Amino acid sequence: MPINPQAYRPAKTLLTLGDTVFDPVAAADFPETRLRFRNDRAAAEVGLDALTDDEWIAHLGRFEPLPGTLPQPLALRYHGHQFRTYNPEIGDGRGFTFAQLRDDDDRLMDLGTKGSGQTPWSRFGDGRLTLKGGVREILATEMLEALGVPTSRTLSLIETGEALDRGDEPSPTRSAVMVRLNHGHIRIGTFQRIAYERDEAAMRRLVGYTLRNLYGEDSDDPIRLLDLVVARTATLAARYMAAGFVHGVLNSDNINVTGESFDYGPWRFAPTWDPAFTAAYFDHRGLYAFGRQPEAIHWDVMQLAASLRLIAESGPLVETLERFGERYQPAVATAILWRLGVIPQDPDTDRALVQTIEQALRTTATPIDRFFFDAFGGALPDHYGDAFAAVRTALGPYAARRARDHDYWRGEPCAMLIDEVESIWSAIADRDDWAPLHAKIAAIRKMGDALR
Known part of the structure; x- marks a missing residue:
């Protein structure tokens, strides 16, 4: 494979944890491998963008080992x-880490991976991924x-030529294998x-591994790790709210200790600010509803703190855990002001602005994406009436962090509501038409360029 030695830097640090957290596995043998999506922008960050399509499929569809990294796939426990x-x-029932x-x-x-075949943790599952599930994950990420x-x-979506039966969607449906690029796959779970196995030595190794390799800190201190995870996950919860995003399944095995969101199943973007x-x-209980996501993530981090009691005292763990709220409040203000395109003021002023915006959005059912598009830069258009008078007043002292000079602002807001997701999938399912997906990706990236 063509390698840029400056960009391609392989590692295999996961092996230092020993076999307490993984099982070696083999990828499924797929009937076919048809490349449907390759994310060269992300691939360039790790030196894989120069791969030919055939090489891409060999490594990211057939899972031939990449040079210098893991010699075989590992399903995590x-x-x-x-x-x-x-x-x-x-555990990893339909995926593995392979590089x-x-x-x-x-x-x-x-x-x-997702959809790469059965593992010791598949239970009664087939280890596969629907093509629709892969398309939805592209759109979410x-x-x-x-x-x-x-x-x-x-990073990649490859159609695999198998017909899958699923009880919650029309079947048989098409299959795929997906590769994600992720800052670690170490979960709270x-x-x-x-902790469940009471393996103190393994817990100390995992804490040290996480701090050194995922946080860049030369430490083995479980209290320090919890403090970092509290900060990162509070930020994640805040960014979900500012984005109007609902993950759907915030179980503790779906929370990455780096605070990086991943593993998208029944996600949606909320059309309005409806908690x-x-x-x-x-x-059915709304446990992971839009407005309960900060609570849900905090609860999951509590399970990390409970696990770390195996090697740490309860008092400092509880004290550290209780900082989640004080981290979340400024993080949500920062996130909303970033999306609003204004420069923060002082914490009290920022908090008051955010509360005023949330109140107006909730009581008027104004579309979230429309509001942030119209108000970007801090100047609320005149057609926002009396219900937004307090928002307009609160925005008064705020300066724009960048001008509305990107071409994106001359169009319509880029949203990702369920009807459009289904329409994009229907074009693929009915006509094998991938143009709407690629057009949507281009529109999303245009919005991202305007916001940055």
Whole structure:
């Protein structure tokens, strides 16, 4: 394969954890491999953008080992609370980590899969991914990246030629294997599994691994790790809210300890600021509703703190955990002001502005994307009437962080509501027409350029 030695920097640090957190596995043998999406912008960050399509398919569809990194795929072991019920029988059931590379910011990145076949943790699943699920993940990750949410990127989607039966969508349906680029795949559930097994030595190794390789700190201190995770996950929760995003399944096995969002199933973007809006049809109690996401993520981090009690005292863990709220409040103000395109003032003024905006959006049911598009730069258009008078007043002292001079602002807001997601998929399912997907990706990236 063509390698740029400055950009391609392989690693295999995961192996230092030993076999307490993974099982070696083999990828499924797919009937076909048809390349449907390659994210060269993300690939360039880890030196893979020069691959030919044939090489891309060989490494990211057939999973021939990339030079200098993991010699074979590893399915990660973890436990987790799923809708607040502890499950000790889960792990990577249809995915694995097959490479580690350093990106251009020297972060350790994992190449992980979805739909790559069965593993010891598949239980009764077939280890496959629907093509629709892969398309939806592309749309989620592209939109979140553009809106400033720390997220995995969808690196590759390859159609695999199998007909899959699924109970919750029309079947048979087409199959795919997806590769994501992620800043680590160590989850809160990874720590929960080791705590469940009462393996103190493995817990200390995992804490040290996470601090050194994912946070760049020469430390083995579990309190320090929890403090970093509290800060990162509070920021993630804040960015979800500013983006109007509902992940749908914020189980503890779906929370990455780097605070980077990943693993998108029944996600949706909320059309309006409705705290009760849910993404998953099976979330009957609204546990992971739009407005409850900060609470849900905080609860998951509590499970990390409980796991770290294996090697740390409860007092400092509780004290650190209680800082989540004081981290979340300024983070949500920063996130909303960033999307609004204005320069922050002082914390009290920023907090008051955010509360005023949330109140107006909630009581008027104004579309979230429309509001942030119209108000970018801090100048609310005249057609926003009396219901937004307090918002207009609160915006008075704020200066724009950049002018509305990008071509994006001369069009319409880029949104990602469920009807459009279904329309993009229908074009693929009915006519094998991928043009609407590629057009949407281009529109999302245009918005991202305007916001940055």
